[in-house]
Amino acid sequence: MAVxxxxxxxxxxxxxxxxQDLALDWVSxxxxxxxxxxxxxxxxxxxxxxxxxxxxIIPEMIHAxxxxxxxxxxxxxxxxxxxxxxxxxxxxxxxxxxxxxxDEIAFGLVNAGLSESEIDQRVKRIAQELELTSILQQSPTxxxxxxxxxxxxxxxxxxxxxxLILDNPTSQMDPRGKAWLFExxxxxxxxxxxxxxxxxxxxxxxxDYLCVFAQGKLLxxxxxxxxxxxxxxxxxxxxxxAVYQFAKALSKTMAGTYRYPVTLGRLKRxxxxxxx
Amino acid sequence: MKxxxxxxxxxxxxxxxxxxxxxxxxxxxxxxxxxxxxxxxxISLEGQDLKALPIKRKLExxxxxxxxxxxxxxxxxxxxxxxxxxRQLGLPVVEQRAKAALTQVGLEAExxxxxxxxxxxxxxxxxxxxxxxxxxxxxxxxxxxxxLDFPAQQxxxxxxxxxxxxxxxxxxxxxxxxxxxxxxxxxxxxxxxTIQFQGTPAALFTNHDFMKMGQIAPPRVxxxxxxxxxxxxxxxxxxxxxxxxxKNL
Amino acid sequence: MLKKAPFSAGLVHKSSWTRHIDPGSKFLLMADTIAASMxxxxxxxxxxLILCLLMLNFSAHILHKSLVVLAFSLFLISTxxxxxxxxxxxxxxxxxxxxWLTFYQEGLQHAALLAGRILIITLSACxxxxxxxxxxxxxxxxxxxxPFRYVYALMSVCYILPQMHANMRRIQLAQQARGVVxxxxxxxxxxxxxxxxxxxxxxxxxxxxNRSIALRLRGFESKQRQTPNWQYTYIFARxxxxxxxxxxxxxxxxxxxx
Numbered sequence: 196m197a198v199x200x201x202x203x204x205x206x207x208x209x210x211x212x213x214x215q216d217l218a219l220d221w222v223s224x225x226x227x228x229x230x231x232x233x234x235x236x237x238x239x240x241x242x243x244x245x246x247x248x249x250x251x252i253i254p255e256m257i258h259a260x261x262x263x264x265x266x267x268x269x270x271x272x273x274x275x276x277x278x279x280x281x282x283x284x285x286x287x288x289x290x291x292x293x294x295x296x297x298d299e300i301a302f303g304l305v306n307a308g309l310s311e312s313e314i315d316q317r318v319k320r321i322a323q324e325l326e327l328t329s330i331l332q333q334s335p336t337x338x339x340x341x342x343x344x345x346x347x348x349x350x351x352x353x354x355x356x357x358x359l360i361l362d363n364p365t366s367q368m369d370p371r372g373k374a375w376l377f378e379x380x381x382x383x384x385x386x387x388x389x390x391x392x393x394x395x396x397x398x399x400x401x402x403d404y405l406c407v408f409a410q411g412k413l414l415x416x417x418x419x420x421x422x423x424x425x426x427x428x429x430x431x432x433x434x435x436x437a438v439y440q441f442a443k444a445l446s447k448t449m450a451g452t453y454r455y456p457v458t459l460g461r462l463k464r465x466x467x468x469x470x471x
Numbered sequence: 472m473k474x475x476x477x478x479x480x481x482x483x484x485x486x487x488x489x490x491x492x493x494x495x496x497x498x499x500x501x502x503x504x505x506x507x508x509x510x511x512x513x514i515s516l517e518g519q520d521l522k523a524l525p526i527k528r529k530l531e532x533x534x535x536x537x538x539x540x541x542x543x544x545x546x547x548x549x550x551x552x553x554x555x556x557x558r559q560l561g562l563p564v565v566e567q568r569a570k571a572a573l574t575q576v577g578l579e580a581e582x583x584x585x586x587x588x589x590x591x592x593x594x595x596x597x598x599x600x601x602x603x604x605x606x607x608x609x610x611x612x613x614x615x616x617x618x619l620d621f622p623a624q625q626x627x628x629x630x631x632x633x634x635x636x637x638x639x640x641x642x643x644x645x646x647x648x649x650x651x652x653x654x655x656x657x658x659x660x661x662x663x664x665t666i667q668f669q670g671t672p673a674a675l676f677t678n679h680d681f682m683k684m685g686q687i688a689p690p691r692v693x694x695x696x697x698x699x700x701x702x703x704x705x706x707x708x709x710x711x712x713x714x715x716x717x718k719n720l
Numbered sequence: 721m722l723k724k725a726p727f728s729a730g731l732v733h734k735s736s737w738t739r740h741i742d743p744g745s746k747f748l749l750m751a752d753t754i755a756a757s758m759x760x761x762x763x764x765x766x767x768x769l770i771l772c773l774l775m776l777n778f779s780a781h782i783l784h785k786s787l788v789v790l791a792f793s794l795f796l797i798s799t800x801x802x803x804x805x806x807x808x809x810x811x812x813x814x815x816x817x818x819x820w821l822t823f824y825q826e827g828l829q830h831a832a833l834l835a836g837r838i839l840i841i842t843l844s845a846c847x848x849x850x851x852x853x854x855x856x857x858x859x860x861x862x863x864x865x866x867p868f869r870y871v872y873a874l875m876s877v878c879y880i881l882p883q884m885h886a887n888m889r890r891i892q893l894a895q896q897a898r899g900v901v902x903x904x905x906x907x908x909x910x911x912x913x914x915x916x917x918x919x920x921x922x923x924x925x926x927x928x929x930n931r932s933i934a935l936r937l938r939g940f941e942s943k944q945r946q947t948p949n950w951q952y953t954y955i956f957a958r959x960x961x962x963x964x965x966x967x968x969x970x971x972x973x974x975x976x977x978x
Contacts, residue, residue, distance in 0.1 A: 237620035238592035287930030308944030370688035437691035542894040545918035559899035
C-alpha cells in the first residue's frame with residue numbers, strides 16, 4: 196500500500212539575513228501522516244532551522260529568505276493542521292504567567308476557549324500520562340530541569356496537535372527519564388512527530404524515519420536501518436547505535452539484505468534466525 | 472542544598488560523578504573549586520587546606536567547566552575570551568597559551584569570530600579552552616557533553632584521557648552511562664547530598680539498588696545482553712563479544 | 721482569596737489579611753500613601769506613614785522581603801543625605817563638621833524628607849508587589865477588560881526581573897570560577913560588571929524572543945481566548961475602592977487648597 200504523503204518539502208532552501216551560507220540547502224522529502232521522524236546532525240547542521248521552518252516560525256516570526264515549496268496537507272477534518280513545538284530550553288517555553296504547573300498546562304486550552312470542565316479534565320489526563328500529577332500545584336520555576344522539560348511537552352501535548360516538533364526535549368533528563376520519554380512518544384498514535392536528539396540508540400528504536408543533516412544539506416532521509424548502514428559506509432561523523440556495532444562485529448545481517456540491524460527487536464530476530 | 476560527606480579521597484584518575492537530578496553533584500564540584508565554603512569540615516588539596524589558599528591560586532590549580540557556556544562568554548572574539556581568562560589569573564605568555572588551548576579544542580580557525588556567532592557545541596569547546604589555557608592540575612567538568620555534538624564529544628573524550636594520563640585529575644559529572652562505562656576509572660554515586668558509592672563502573676552496574684537510586688540505566692551493551700537472557704556486567708561491546716566467543720569455543 | 725480553584729491554589733498567599741484585598745484596592749492604597757507623603761512635607765507625618773507601612777508590611781508577613789529592597793534604597797538615601805547636607809542651596813545653619821566638611825541643618829532636613837518619601841514609595845510598592853501573584857493580577861486585569869496581550873506585556877516585567885536575578889546569580893558564580901571578584905573594592909566590583917552583564921543581556925534577549933514565539937504558537941493571540949472563570953473573592957472591594965479613591969481625591973484636593 197502506498198503511504199499518503201502529509202508533509203512535502205520540495206527543493207527548500209533557507210537563508211538568514213546577513214548569513215553567508217544557506218541554513219538549509221535544497222532539501223526535499225515527503226513524510227506520511229503519523230510518521231515518527233528522528234532528526235540528527237552535528238551542531239549548525241540546520242536541525243533547528245528545519246524544525247522552525249516546519250512549525251512556520253520561519254518565516255512568520257523569524258525572518259529568512261525561503262526558496263522552494265513546503266506543503267502540509269490538510270487532514271480529514273479540513274482544518275489547517277495544528278502544530279506543537281517544544282524548545283530545547285524549557286524556560287523559553289513556559290509562559291511565566293502561571294503560578295502552578297497546572298495553570299501552565301491549561302494556558303493553551305484557555306487560549307483555545309475551551310470550557311472549564313474540559314480544561315480541568317484534559318490537564319489531569321495529560322499530567323497523569325506525563326507523570327506530573329504530584330507536582331501540579333508547584334510553581335513551574337521550582338521544579339527540576341528534567342521536570343520542566345516534561346512540563347514543556349505537556350503544555351504542547353495537551354492541545355492535541357496534529358504535528359509535534361521537539362527540539363532536543365530530553366537534554367536535561369537523566370537516563371531513565373530519557374528512555375521513558377522516548378517510549379511515551381513512540382506510543383502516541385495521533386501525531387506526526389519530528390524529534391531532534393543525539394540519543395542514537397533511542398532514536399533508532401523510536402523512529403520510522405531518520406533524517407541526517409550536515410551543513411544545511413539533507414544527507415539522508417530513510418528508515419533507520421538504511422540510514423545507519425549508509426552513514427557507517429560513508430564515514431559520516433555521527434554516533435552509531437550499539438546494536439548496529441554489535442551486529443556488525445558478529446557479521447549478522449538482516450535476512451535478504453546486506454544491512455545490519457539497528458533495533459533490539461531486529462537484532463533478536465537476526466540472532467534467532469541464525470540459531471535455527 | 473545540603474551536602475554531607477564523611478570522607479572522600481580522589482586520587483589521580485578519571486573520576487565520574489553520577490546521581491539523579493538534585494542529588495548534589497554540581498554542588499560538590501563547586502565545593503571542590505571553593506566557590507562554596509563548607510559550613511563544616513575541610514577540603515584539602517595535596518595536604519593543603521583549600522580555605523587557606525587565595526582564590527586566584529586556587530583557580531590556577533583547579534578549573535571548572537560549567538554546564539552552560541552561555542553563562543560565561545562575553546568577549547568580542549574567541550581569542551580574547553581565552554586571553555581574558557589567562558590574564559585574570561595573571562599567568563605569563565598569555566597569547567601563546569590561549570592559541571595552544573584553542574588548537575587543542577579545534578577552534579584555531581575561529582580566533583577572530585564572535586563567541587555568540589559560534590554554534591552551542593563550539594561555545595562549549597571555547598569554554599573548555601578557557602580552562603585548558605590555565606592548565607590546572609585538576610579539571611572539573613559539569614555535564615560537558617550536553618551541548619557538544621558527536622565529533623566534539625570524541626575530541627573532548629580523547630582530551631580528558633590525555634589529561635588524566637599526563638598526571639592531571641579529571642572529574643566529570645555526567646548522565647552518559649555508555650561513556651562512563653568505557654572511559655571512567657572510578658565512579659562516585661551521589662544521592663540526597665551524600666556519597667553512596669565509590670568504585671569501578673563494573674561494581675556500580677552490578678548493584679541494582681544503586682542504579683535505581685541514581686536513576687541510572689545500564690550501558691546499552693548490557694541492555695543488549697539482557698535481551699538474550701544474559702545479566703552479567705559488560706562495559707563495552709568488545710567485552711560482550713569476547714564472552715560470546717568464549718562461549719562458542 | 722480563591723473561591724473556586726480548579727488549578728491555582730494561590731501559592732504566594734500565606735495566611736494574612738492581604739489575600740482578602742483586591743489588587744485595585746492595594747494599588748489605590750499605594751497611591752494614597754504616596755500622595756499623602758507628597759502633600760504633607762512635615763517630617764513627623766512622613767515618619768508616621770513609614771511606621772504605618774512597616775506595620776502593614778509586618779502583618780502581611782512580607783517585612784523580611786521589603787527590608788531587602790529597603791537596603792538597596794539606603795545607598796541612594798545616604799548619598800542624598802551627604803550631598804544635600806553639604807550643598808543644599810538654602811543651607812545656613814551648620815550643625816556639625818567632619819574634617820573639612822560642614823553639614824547644614826536645612827540640607828539635612830530636606831534630605832530627610834526626600835528619604836522619607838523614598839522609603840514610603842518603596843514600602844507601599846513592596847506591599848503591592850509582594851502580596852499579589854502574577855496569576856492573580858493577570859486575571860484581575862483581564863477581567864477589567866484589558867486585552868490579554870497588554871496584560872501580558874505588563875506582567876512580563878514582573879516575572880522577568882526575578883528571573884534575571886536568578887540568572888545573574890548563576891552567571892556571577894560561573895564568572896567567579898574564572899577569577900572575577902564580585903565583592904570588595906569599588907574597582908573590583910566595577911570590573912565584574914561586564915562579564916556578568918553581557919551574558920545576562922544576551923540570555924534575557926534570547927529567552928524573550930523564544931518565549932514570544934512559543935506563546936504565539938500556544939495561541940496566545942487567539943480570538944477564542946476566554947478569560948479564566950475561576951475567581952478570587954475579595955472582602956469589601958467596592959467599598960474600599962470608594963474610600964481609598966475619596967482619600968486620594970481629598971489629598972490631591974488638599975494640594976490645590978493649601
